[in-house]
């Protein structure tokens with residue numbers, strides 16, 4: 478059996494962590510692997526926030542359904558479905574003006590775009606999970622981030638077309 482399959486077979490959610498920081502080099506290694514994940518139309522409709530401030534981790538531990546182990550995690554990454562970058566790019570590229578000139582309505586991000594962005598974010602997240610596992614770092618998804626998403630939008634100052 479090869480090492481990748483072994484890593485996949487051994488993976489399990491880890492909710493208690495050693496008090497050991499994860500170095501910038503290791504984080505960067507995980508990030509580089511994560512950014513190799515496939516994305517819809519190669520649009521990379523996701524962003525990642527590396528939450529390093531302890532006060533933010535403490536807040537997340539409460540707002541994500543009182544899961545205190547979040548505050549103890551040396552590494553907390555937020556995976557965001559992000560259509561804002563492209564929307565901003567369209568705006569900076571004067572798409573609105575071009576649409577007016579051609580008398581066509583400018584298309585706004587729709588539900589389908591959100592689904593694609595969620596797919597990109599999830600695939601990136603799972604790629605990060607495998608990369609971290611392969612380096613001996615156990616972790617756990619926190620789906621409850623979505624439940625109080627308006628609070629998290631404010632906490633991380635997320636723009637309109639980004640969802641965490």
Ligand SMILES: Cc1cc2nc3c(=O)[nH]c(=O)nc-3n(C[C@H](O)[C@H](O)[C@H](O)COP(=O)(O)O)c2cc1C
Pocket residue numbers: 488489490491492544617618619620621622
């Ligand atoms: C989208 C998603 C959201 C999850 N959210 C939470 C969570 O908020 N808290 C938690 O303790 N585990 C969470 N988990 C972990 C699951 O509970 C866990 O993967 C499942 O019970 C299977 O256990 P295993 O990962 O050890 O194989 C989540 C997993 C996924 C995929």
